[in-house]
Amino acid sequence: MKKDVIPELARRLWHAGRSGAAADPAVADQLDDLDMAYAVENATRDLALAAGDRVIGYKIGLTSQSARDAFGAKEPAAGHLLAGRLLQGGQSLVTAGLFEPKAEMEVAFILGEALPGPGVTAQDVYRATAAVAPAFEIVDSRWRGGARTLPMLVADNTNAARAVLGPRVKPPADLSKITATLLAGSRTVPGSAAAVMGDPARAVAWLAGHLLRNGSRLEAGDIILSGTLGAPTPISAGDHLVADLGELGRVVVDVS
Numbered sequence: 001m002k003k004d005v006i007p008e009l010a011r012r013l014w015h016a017g018r019s020g021a022a023a024d025p026a027v028a029d030q031l032d033d034l035d036m037a038y039a040v041e042n043a044t045r046d047l048a049l050a051a052g053d054r055v056i057g058y059k060i061g062l063t064s065q066s067a068r069d070a071f072g073a074k075e076p077a078a079g080h081l082l083a084g085r086l087l088q089g090g091q092s093l094v095t096a097g098l099f100e101p102k103a104e105m106e107v108a109f110i111l112g113e114a115l116p117g118p119g120v121t122a123q124d125v126y127r128a129t130a131a132v133a134p135a136f137e138i139v140d141s142r143w144r145g146g147a148r149t150l151p152m153l154v155a156d157n158t159n160a161a162r163a164v165l166g167p168r169v170k171p172p173a174d175l176s177k178i179t180a181t182l183l184a185g186s187r188t189v190p191g192s193a194a195a196v197m198g199d200p201a202r203a204v205a206w207l208a209g210h211l212l213r214n215g216s217r218l219e220a221g222d223i224i225l226s227g228t229l230g231a232p233t234p235i236s237a238g239d240h241l242v243a244d245l246g247e248l249g250r251v252v253v254d255v256s
Contacts, residue, residue: 005030010043013142013156020097022144028152037154038214044157045080056223057081058211059137060203061158063196063227071150076203078210079158081223087164092256093138095237098161101140103235104228105182105191105243105251107175107200108135108165115218120208122201128218129201131168132175134245136253137225138162139232163225166243166251175200180229183242191230200226 009027016023031037045055061077062068068076087093095101112130140161147153172178176199180191197203203226208218218224235241239255 006036006039006043009040009155010047013040014044014047016142018097020099022099023142025143025145025148025152028143028149028155031149031151031155034151034154037151040155041079041157045082048082048084053082053084055080056083056086057225058207058218058222059158059160059163059225060207060227061139061153063200063203071153073150075210076197076206076227077150077154077158078207079154079160081160081163081225085160085162086223087162087253092254093162093164093235093241094256095235098138098140099142100146101138101161101235102232103182103184103241104137104139104232105180105189105230105245106135106137106225106228107178107193107196107245107248108133108163109171109200109204109224109226110168111218111220111222111224113220115204115208117208117212117217120205122199122205125201125204125208126171126173129171132171132248133168134166134180134243134248134251135225136162136164136241136243136251137228138164138235164251164253165223167249169248172247178229178246178248180243180245182230182233183244184233184235184239187233189230189233191228193229195229196227203227
């Protein structure tokens, strides 16, 4: 692994997210593999922490087979969730500084207990979950033209940009039966929790194992965006977004 390249790639992606000037994809040729990509992702996290932000949880991407196939991935991908990227209730989503943002409707998990592993199952996730919430994840690539490869996607924190959580509710016994609808202006996008590895709790169980392999673990209080229930939907200023997740409730945000 070319360790000296990692801080430079992290700085470029970090600068892109703060300046609104996308990172040159040519430098991504230096990304040798997924281990290096996750090292870059972690280095960008450390830059955020040094700037005063804090990690409040994680996001999971590539939770559908079609998304994994598009990137040639054998498993989902994970990123971190920063406090500074989580919008508060009633706060507008500002698109300035973003490149080609898309909205994803998701189930957010709020853990009441740690999930240290190994061998975490979906049922373990249900038992450890204090609450769930309907959520938007706003995804956006800091690479000019978007991520072309799996290492590019992972290095860029799996396209994590912003997040919006709706009211928290007690988790039902079976999330796989949840269906959803995203309204964005005149557009309607259907979704299903079953699209997330059959059950979003399975995605969280995968995350627990992924973190354990890398010397970390899920802790009580962590917020986890478990994967999109429907197609990522392009958004722009003036949009009014509503995601209705049935018994889990709704989450609403205005885009400016």
